[in-house]
Every structure is written in C-alpha cells, then in structure tokens.
Amino acid sequence: MYVRALPTTDVNRNTEWFTYPGVWTTYIIIIFFSWLLVLSVFHCSPGMAWTIVHLAHFTVTYHSFHWKKGTPFGDDQGIYNRLTWWEQIDNGKQLTRNRKFLTVVPIVLYLIASHTTDYQHPMLFLNTLAVFVMVVMKFPHMHKVRIFGINGDQ
Amino acid sequence: MITIPYLTAVSTYFSYGLLFAFGQLRDYSRRIFDWWSTNNLHGYAPICLAHEDFYIRRLYHRIQDCFGRPISSAPDAWVDVVERFSNDNNKTLKRTTKSTRCLNLGSYNYLGFGSYDEYCTPLVIESLKKFSPSTCSSRVDAGTTSVHAELEECVAKYVGKPAAIVTGMGYATNSAIIPVLIGKGGLIISDSLNHTSIVNGARGSGATIRVFQHNTPAHLERVLKEQIAEGQPRTHRPWKKIIVVVEGIYSMEGEICQLPEIVSICKKYKAYVYLDEAHSIGAIGKTGRGVCELLGVDTADVDIMMGTFTKSFGSCGGYIAGSKDLIQYLKYHCPAHLYATSISTPSAQQIISAIKVILGEDGSNRGAQKLARIRENSNFFRAELQKMGFEVLGDNDSPVMPIMLYNPAKIPAFSRECLRENVAVVVVGFPATPLLLARARICISASHSREDLLKALQVISKAGDLTGIKYFPAAPKKQEEEKDTIKLD
Numbered sequence: 001m002y003v004r005a006l007p008t009t010d011v012n013r014n015t016e017w018f019t020y021p022g023v024w025t026t027y028i029i030i031i032f033f034s035w036l037l038v039l040s041v042f043h044c045s046p047g048m049a050w051t052i053v054h055l056a057h058f059t060v061t062y063h064s065f066h067w068k069k070g071t072p073f074g075d076d077q078g079i080y081n082r083l084t085w086w087e088q089i090d091n092g093k094q095l096t097r098n099r100k101f102l103t104v105v106p107i108v109l110y111l112i113a114s115h116t117t118d119y120q121h122p123m124l125f126l127n128t129l130a131v132f133v134m135v136v137m138k139f140p141h142m143h144k145v146r147i148f149g150i151n152g153d154q
Numbered sequence: 155m156i157t158i159p160y161l162t163a164v165s166t167y168f169s170y171g172l173l174f175a176f177g178q179l180r181d182y183s184r185r186i187f188d189w190w191s192t193n194n195l196h197g198y199a200p201i202c203l204a205h206e207d208f209y210i211r212r213l214y215h216r217i218q219d220c221f222g223r224p225i226s227s228a229p230d231a232w233v234d235v236v237e238r239f240s241n242d243n244n245k246t247l248k249r250t251t252k253s254t255r256c257l258n259l260g261s262y263n264y265l266g267f268g269s270y271d272e273y274c275t276p277l278v279i280e281s282l283k284k285f286s287p288s289t290c291s292s293r294v295d296a297g298t299t300s301v302h303a304e305l306e307e308c309v310a311k312y313v314g315k316p317a318a319i320v321t322g323m324g325y326a327t328n329s330a331i332i333p334v335l336i337g338k339g340g341l342i343i344s345d346s347l348n349h350t351s352i353v354n355g356a357r358g359s360g361a362t363i364r365v366f367q368h369n370t371p372a373h374l375e376r377v378l379k380e381q382i383a384e385g386q387p388r389t390h391r392p393w394k395k396i397i398v399v400v401e402g403i404y405s406m407e408g409e410i411c412q413l414p415e416i417v418s419i420c421k422k423y424k425a426y427v428y429l430d431e432a433h434s435i436g437a438i439g440k441t442g443r444g445v446c447e448l449l450g451v452d453t454a455d456v457d458i459m460m461g462t463f464t465k466s467f468g469s470c471g472g473y474i475a476g477s478k479d480l481i482q483y484l485k486y487h488c489p490a491h492l493y494a495t496s497i498s499t500p501s502a503q504q505i506i507s508a509i510k511v512i513l514g515e516d517g518s519n520r521g522a523q524k525l526a527r528i529r530e531n532s533n534f535f536r537a538e539l540q541k542m543g544f545e546v547l548g549d550n551d552s553p554v555m556p557i558m559l560y561n562p563a564k565i566p567a568f569s570r571e572c573l574r575e576n577v578a579v580v581v582v583g584f585p586a587t588p589l590l591l592a593r594a595r596i597c598i599s600a601s602h603s604r605e606d607l608l609k610a611l612q613v614i615s616k617a618g619d620l621t622g623i624k625y626f627p628a629a630p631k632k633q634e635e636e637k638d639t640i641k642l643d
Binding site: 001002003004005006007008009010011013016017020021022023025026029030068070071072073074075 | 161347
C-alpha cells in the first residue's frame with residue numbers, strides 16, 4: 001500500500017517532518033505499545049496502566065512541545081530560539097489539521113483512562129488536571145504567551 | 155512525486171523516534187556524569203548550545219564514516235578512496251596510508267573533465283607557469299588578467315546572454331549576489347527545495363521570503379497573486395521588486411524545473427526570474443547550454459542566469475549572466491567582485507578550454523561525443539534501476555539519480571556494503587533532505603563506460619537486496635518468455 005509524499009513549503013526542518021504521511025499512525029501506535037509495555041512491566045489493572053500512560057504522555061509532550069525552545073540545528077542561526085515546538089509547527093498558523101489532531105489525542109486518552117478506572121479518585125483528579133493543562137496550553141490565544149514569565153527568555 | 159509504502163513510512167518514524175530517545179538518554183547520562191567529574195572550565199561559556207548540537211553528536215557522528223571520505227586521486231570514473239578506521243566508535247576517524255580503487259558514482263563529474271584531459275590540461279599547466287596559482291588580489295585591485303576578461307566573454311556567449319561576471323566560489327556567488335540585487339521592501343519567492351546558498355543569500359538580503367511548493371507553477375501563481383494583493387507586511391505598500399528563484403536541476407531530486415510555465419507566470423505578474431543552473435549547465439541540452447536549451451525557453455526571458463563551474467567544467471567558481479546594465483551594476487556593488495580574491499587563473503583557463511571542447515572549437519568532436527554519452531548513460535542507468543524495482547527519482551536526461559532508502563539504518567548499511575564491493579556512492583540523510591526521505595544519490599559521468607555501469611548495477615542490486623530497498627516490484631524479464639515461445643515452436 002503506497003502513499004504519495006508531496007514536498008511541503010515548511011522551511012523549518014524541526015517541524016516539517018510532521019507534515020508527511022504516516023506520522024499520526026506512528027504516534028498512535030507508539031502510545032498503544034507503551035500501554036502494552038506498562039501492563040507487562042507493572043502487572044497492574046488496565047485502567048491503572050492507561051492512567052500511567054496518560055500521565056507519562058502529558059509529561060513527555062509538555063516537555064518536548066511546550067517547554068523546549070529552538071531547533072536542534074545550529075545553522076538555523078537561532079531564529080526560532082524564542083518559540084516552542086508547538087508555536088513553530090505549521091509556521092505559527094493556528095487551528096490546522098495537525099494542531100487539531102494533537103489536541104484531540106490527550107482528550108481521547110483522558111476519556112479512555114477515566115473510563116477504565118471507573119472514575120475513581122485519586123486517578124480521576126490527576127487525569128483531569130493533566131488534560132486541563134494540556135488543552136489550555138494548546139489554545140490559539142496562548143500562542144507566544146508566557147504566564148508569570150515561566151519559560152520566558154533570559 | 156515520491157511514492158512511499160505506508161509501512162516503510164511508519165517504521166522510519168519509529169526508527170527516528172528510537173534514535174532520538176537513545177540520544178536524549180545518552181545526553182542525560184552525560185550530564186549526570188559531567189556533574190560528578192571535576193573540570194577547570196569554571197566561568198567559561200559553552201562553545202555551542204547543547205540542544206543545537208544534538209543532531210550532529212547523537213545521529214550524524216554514529217555513521218560518520220559514510221560521509222566526507224577523503225580521496226587520494228583525481229575524481230575520474232575510478233577514484234582512490236582512503237581507508238579510515240576508528241577506535242572510539244566513529245567519534246573520531248583516523249586515516250591510514252592505504253587506499254582502494256573504487257568506481258566513482260558520487261562526483262559531479264558530468265562531462266568527464268574531472269581528471270587529465272588531452273586538450274585542457276596542457277593549456278592549464280601553461281597558464282599556471284605563466285600566471286601563478288593565485289592572483290592574490292580582488293578583481294578591482296590587481297586580480298583581473300586577460301584570461302579573466304576572456305572567460306567572462308566566453309561564458310556570456312556560451313550561455314546566450316549579453317554579459318557575465320565570474321566569482322571565485324560557487325556558493326558565494328548566490329550568497330553574495332542576492333543581497334546586492336534585492337533588499338528590504340522586496341519579495342523573494344523561492345522553490346521549497348532550493349539550495350542552502352540561495353536560502354542564505356535570501357536571508358542575508360533583508361527581503362521578505364515566501365516559499366512555493368516544489369516545481370508546482372500553479373502554487374507559484376497562487377503565492378504571487380496573494381503576495382501582490384497583500385503588499386509589504388504591516389504597511390501593505392506595493393513591493394519594490396519581486397524575484398522568483400528556481401534551479402535548473404534540483405540536486406537532491408534530479409528533477410528538471412518546469413521553466414516555460416514559470417517564466418510565463420512571472421511575465422504575467424511582472425516578477426524577475428533568477429535561474430540557478432549549478433547542475434544543469436554543461437550537462438543537459440543538445441549543445442550543453444542547460445535547461446533553457448532543453449526546454450526551448452528564450453534566454454532573454456530569464457533575467458538572471460547563475461551557474462557554477464564545479465560540476466560540468468571540472469573547475470571552481472560561479473558566474474552570473476544577464477544584461478549589460480545588470481552586470482555593470484554588479485561589478486560596482488557586489489562584494490564578491492570588490493573584496494574577494496578573484497578566481498585563480500589556471501582554473502579560469504580550464505573553464506575556457508572546457509567550453510571550447512564542448513562547443514567543438516578545439517577541432518575535434520569530443521564535446522558532442524561527451525554530451526551524447528552522458529545522455530545515453532543516464533537514460534540507460536535509470537531505466538535499468540527502475541527495472542530492478544528501485545525507487546529512482548528524477549526526469550529522463552537528468553544525470554542525477556537519487557535512489558530512495560528511507561530508513562535511517564539503511565543509510566550506513568547501503569553505503570558500507572557498496573564500499574566493500576569497491577563502489578563509492580554518496581548517501582544523504584536528514585538535514586539535507588526531509589526526515590522521511592533519505593536517499594543514495596548517484597551522479598553519472600560521461601567518462602563511465604558501459605562495463606563500469608554494468609558493474610555498478612550489479613553491486614547496487616546486491617546491496618539493494620541485502621538492505622531491502624527494492625520497494626517496487628521488479629519488471630518481468632521479457633527475454634526468457636520469448637525464448638520459451640521459440641522452444642515450443
């Protein structure tokens with residue numbers, strides 16, 4: 001089964017890999033396999049495993065999308081040094097398909113995690129906190145906003 | 155258009171994810187390790203930021219032996235590749251005194267001028283004795299010799315423009331000329347896969363840069379319409395100047411630019427066309443005059459024609475050809491002309507002699523033979539590779555053919571396997587190409603004979619089987635079917 005790869009107009013090499021086909025599927029497959037891994041390592045209930053996956057996903061995506069700024073290449077000469085990865089994708093355009101997909105994934109994870117733990121505390125509280133922060137960070141109004149100077153420039 | 159099998163795309167992303175995760179883990183442990191050990195560099199700022207260097211340290215250095223291999227002979231059809239070894243897992247490589255003779259599929263030696271030539275080399279040696287290796291001065295001081303003047307005339311006549319200016323370095327031609335042509339208040343629309351020299355020149359000029367989808371004239375028209383309607387950012391005043399930058403042959407795709415459509419769109423919207431013929435001059439077209447000759451575009455329609463002499467002419471440096479007014483303006487304003495050392499005189503003589511050979515003015519028909527041979531070789535090689543089931547990019551007649559690899563692990567595997575069989579190929583990976591689309595780029599030369607190509611095909615087929623890059627089904631062998639029908643009769 002073949003797909004066509006159209007060349008993109010994104011010049012930022014840090015984010016243009018996200019525009020090619022197959023990324024969304026790989027993302028979902030990685031999440032699913034990490035759930036299987038957690039289940040086999042910790043021998044916990046499926047609901048607990050989904051909660052762990054959800055919280056780990058929150059930590060990893062918070063750090064890589066919304067905390068780390070700039071690009072891993074020196075020859076971009078620091079033009080993106082003030083922008084996090086989330087602010088760089090799609091050239092800063094809001095509400096594109098990629099952004100909508102990346103907002104929906106934590107919400108779906110939250111729904112699965114809460115459903116499989118039967119909405120019990122303390123998992124419900126942690127999950128809700130995580131998804132609330134995740135979704136608020138991805139609002140178009142939060143573009144380039146640094147609350148209380150957290151993660152601001154020196 | 156690149157067609158990827160879906161499973162390959164998913165597995166490539168997964169591999170890169172794994173490499174990235176391991177790189178981060180190693181960086182983390184390195185940071186803990188360094189925190190424990192003492193060092194007397196207290197108070198010194200780091201030379202480079204840790205995250206900027208990440209790709210080079212954790213991905214590129216692991217397969218460093220596939221890139222930048224030193225050679226110890228002229229880059230002809232066969233070349234001596236120096237053997238290297240590493241004691242610390244490819245972080246540093248040490249040269250040995252041994253070298254292996256390999257078939258050279260990586261040099262841009264399109265017309266075979268890369269080594270001793272019976273017409274050019276004696277003239278170059280004569281000019282070396284008469285003029286010395288370097289002029290040691292810029293063009294305006296004492297760096298213009300009679301050879302330089304002859305070269306500029308010769309290039310202008312060859313390309314089909316009234317005048318030309320020549321600089322000592324091909325990369326610097328783009329990065330020093332574009333800022334002179336356009337400044338703040340202008341608009342540069344460049345193809346998404348343009349070379350880094352053009353990107354650097356455009357960024358250095360201060361003009362606004364917009365990108366259009368690779369080789370898609372319809373998208374170029376849409377971008378032009380949008381930008382002309384919007385005007386300059388914030389003030390919305392009309393643009394002072396619009397330049398559209400395209401290349402003749404794109405070095406990573408082997409595709410030829412759709413010049414006639416692009417030129418007609420630019421004429422309609424009154425934008426200037428800047429054509430970078432680094433790979434196409436001397437290699438395509440009936441008399442080697444580049445993409446304009448191949449596609450039948452009048453050279454008067456292309457405003458600025460740029461090219462380099464490193465590929466087909468076996469020399470160094472670059473040129474810009476245009477109207478007399480343009481070249482006069484560049485001679486007064488371009489820093490590469492005013493301050494940089496001029497092109498070395500023997501190299502200039504090599505270019506003049508190479509052009510004479512191509513045009514047949516040296517009294518033989520070697521030029522026409524070379525042009526016919528490179529076209530034949532490229533078409534034969536590409537057809538054979540496609541029959542074997544490889545995914546090969548590029549148009550017919552183009553001497554550059556990338557073979558798609560995709561997975562990051564296949565990059566060093568293919569390169570090392572080919573080197574073991576004495577074939578030297580160039581593999582390209584992430585920053586030079588998109589993440590998903592790593593490739594092995596083959597450059598065919600007019601000095602490759604039919605036996606060389608057959609050996610190359612055999613080695614590439616074997617390496618391709620081992621690494622699993624025959625993504626398309628191989629074409630069925632027709633000869634065996636014919637033999638069967640004859641036997642039945």
